[in-house]
Amino acid sequence: MHMQITQISAPDTTPLQMDEHETALIHYLRSLSWEIVLEAGDGMLEQSRESELIAFRECKRGNTASSRGFEERAQQVRKLAELVGAANADYRANIADGNLNEVTENEKITTAVSLAGSQK
Incomplete structure (x- = not known):
């Protein structure tokens, strides 16, 4: 080939x-339309949150190497979601308003709240 x-x-x-x-x-x-990119990004961010929850559980169990691995995975998936959005002009114009890092920061806050809630 x-x-x-x-x-x-x-x-x-x-x-x-x-x-x-x-x-x-x-x-x-x-x-792609910005709506499709948004849905794809949401799916990736959901997976990132799941990896962060697993990292947190692994840390509580004393499995620090596993925890670090899941945290790294979560960060990589978050970055992938950010880059997919950045690669689409329609998404940048409609969602990110020129500041793609803002989306990532909001996701970090949502994840922190989720983690706190899972401790109850």
């Missing part, structure tokens, strides 16, 4: 090579 490589510049001006699958993903993300 022949893969076409597309070269673009990353923010630090380092050439970034993308194969046809990565290029197709970017084009697809750009084509």
Whole structure:
């Protein structure tokens, strides 16, 4: 199978090579409506919250390595949700209002409240 490589510049001006699958993903993300991107992001953030809850439970059990792993997973999924939204201009215009980090901060607050509630 022949893969076409597309070269673009990353923010630090380092050439970034993308194969046809990565290029197709970017084009697809750009084509989606903001509502679809919002739903996808919500699903990812829900999974992130679940990983944070597991991390918290693992920490309480003394399984610090497992806890760190789930916390890292939660952070990576949150970042993925943020980047998916950032890759779609319609989402940026309708939801993030130019500040995508605000969404992530709100999710952190929601997760903290959920964690506190699960202790009761």
